Amino acid sequence: MIFSPIKIGSLDVSNRIVVAPMCQYSANNGVMTDWHTQHLMQLGYSAAGLVMVEATAVEEVGRITHNCVGIYNEKCIQSLKKNIQLAKSVAPNQSCFGIQLAHAGRKASTQRPWEGRSSLTKDENPWKTICPSPIPFQETWHVPQEMKLSDIERVKKKFISASLKAVEIGFDLIEIHGTHGYLLHQFLSPISNKRKDKYGGNLENRMRFPLEIFSSIKDCLPKDFPLGMRITGTEWENNGIDENEATMFVKELEKIGCHYVCVSSGGNTPSPKIPTGPHYQVHLANKIKKHTKMVVRTVGMITDPIKANNIIINQDADMVAMARAFLSNPRWVWDAAKVLNHNIEVPPQYARRI
Numbered sequence: 163m164i165f166s167p168i169k170i171g172s173l174d175v176s177n178r179i180v181v182a183p184m185c186q187y188s189a190n191n192g193v194m195t196d197w198h199t200q201h202l203m204q205l206g207y208s209a210a211g212l213v214m215v216e217a218t219a220v221e222e223v224g225r226i227t228h229n230c231v232g233i234y235n236e237k238c239i240q241s242l243k244k245n246i247q248l249a250k251s252v253a254p255n256q257s258c259f260g261i262q263l264a265h266a267g268r269k270a271s272t273q274r275p276w277e278g279r280s281s282l283t284k285d286e287n288p289w290k291t292i293c294p295s296p297i298p299f300q301e302t303w304h305v306p307q308e309m310k311l312s313d314i315e316r317v318k319k320k321f322i323s324a325s326l327k328a329v330e331i332g333f334d335l336i337e338i339h340g341t342h343g344y345l346l347h348q349f350l351s352p353i354s355n356k357r358k359d360k361y362g363g364n365l366e367n368r369m370r371f372p373l374e375i376f377s378s379i380k381d382c383l384p385k386d387f388p389l390g391m392r393i394t395g396t397e398w399e400n401n402g403i404d405e406n407e408a409t410m411f412v413k414e415l416e417k418i419g420c421h422y423v424c425v426s427s428g429g430n431t432p433s434p435k436i437p438t439g440p441h442y443q444v445h446l447a448n449k450i451k452k453h454t455k456m457v458v459r460t461v462g463m464i465t466d467p468i469k470a471n472n473i474i475i476n477q478d479a480d481m482v483a484m485a486r487a488f489l490s491n492p493r494w495v496w497d498a499a500k501v502l503n504h505n506i507e508v509p510p511q512y513a514r515r516i
């Protein structure tokens with residue numbers, strides 16, 4: 163059931179409920195603010211087995227907006243450390259904390275969602291974006307600079323140093339952001355990757371950059387340090403990554419020591435036709451799970467505790483992540499425990515709640 167423990171690499175996670183990574187667009191120069199402190203502290207005592215910290219940029223140009231969190235200088239690192247220590251200090255159920263390491267590629271240099279989500283205009287201090295090929299996300303967006311081999315090597319090094327810092331900070335797990343149209347996804351997808359060199363063309367070449375990033379991180383982490391990737395189950399486009407390509411990518415990740423994948427979808431094209439609705443991505447996790455022994459996490463419009471529990475019972479996935487459900491109810495796990503008749507530890511200060 164969702165309350166049974168699970169192991170990811172060397173990490174014992176107390177239950178299978180995950181707070182999905184959620185950008186708060188509230189940092190200053192990559193540094194977390196008081197908003198993050200309250201956000202992460204309340205998720206700290208949510209009793210979720212794993213709390214994922216938002217997409218965190220490995221270099222400044224890899225931020226989505228001016229207000230995204232980074233892990234690329236000492237100030238950012240100290241703010242991450244402070245906030246994780248605070249969140250852990252109020253986590254009675256020993257929730258684990260993971261960080262999602264990210265690079266936005268051609269989807270960087272944009273406004274925050276509540277400011278319009280478009281490319282930054284000239285007077286909003288935009289920066290030059292990068293991508294495997296000079297193809298903008300949509301017509302009105304910045305045309306990204308095609309990455310040279312030296313850029314590829316630089317970004318690889320940034321992911322390695324970010325990972326080493328994440329371990330030093332005290333994160334229990336690292337997730338590489340490989341979906342939602344960000345840099346690694348841009349390489350994997352034939353829609354955004356038209357390169358003629360060894361990083362473009364057939365699937366083997368398109369997979370090369372994300373797999374190299376993964377291997378180079380893996381090589382420098384302590385043995386069995388929990389390391390996974392958020393991936394694209396489908397792009398919901400005829401000419402994009404489909405479930406078969408996603409499965410092939412997962413098999414390669416497994417070969418190089420990946421511990422888990424979280425199966426999401428879309429994000430690399432402006433308006434794919436996504437059949438959204440409750441559990442709309444569970445079938446993608448189910449398909450992947452049939453082809454791998456790795457831990458498989460699902461996500462997407464999961465809100466009901468009994469139905470979430472059934473995902474695990476039916477073996478569609480091994481873990482269930484939720485984003486918006488935790489925004490509207492950070493006590494989701496406490497309520498689910500009641501519904502499913504399971505005992506969890508609640509902070510004594512709040513034990514008398516109705």
Ligand SMILES: Cc1cc2nc3c(=O)[nH]c(=O)nc-3n(C[C@H](O)[C@H](O)[C@H](O)COP(=O)(O)O)c2cc1C
Nearest residue numbers: 182183184185216217461462463464484485486487
């Ligand atoms: C406010 C917000 C911020 C998000 N930020 C991230 C992020 O940093 N990284 C990521 O992989 N997905 C991000 N997502 C996507 C969620 O992790 C999740 O996959 C998506 O919202 C679907 O799950 P849900 O239906 O439970 O909300 C974000 C979603 C929301 C609502």
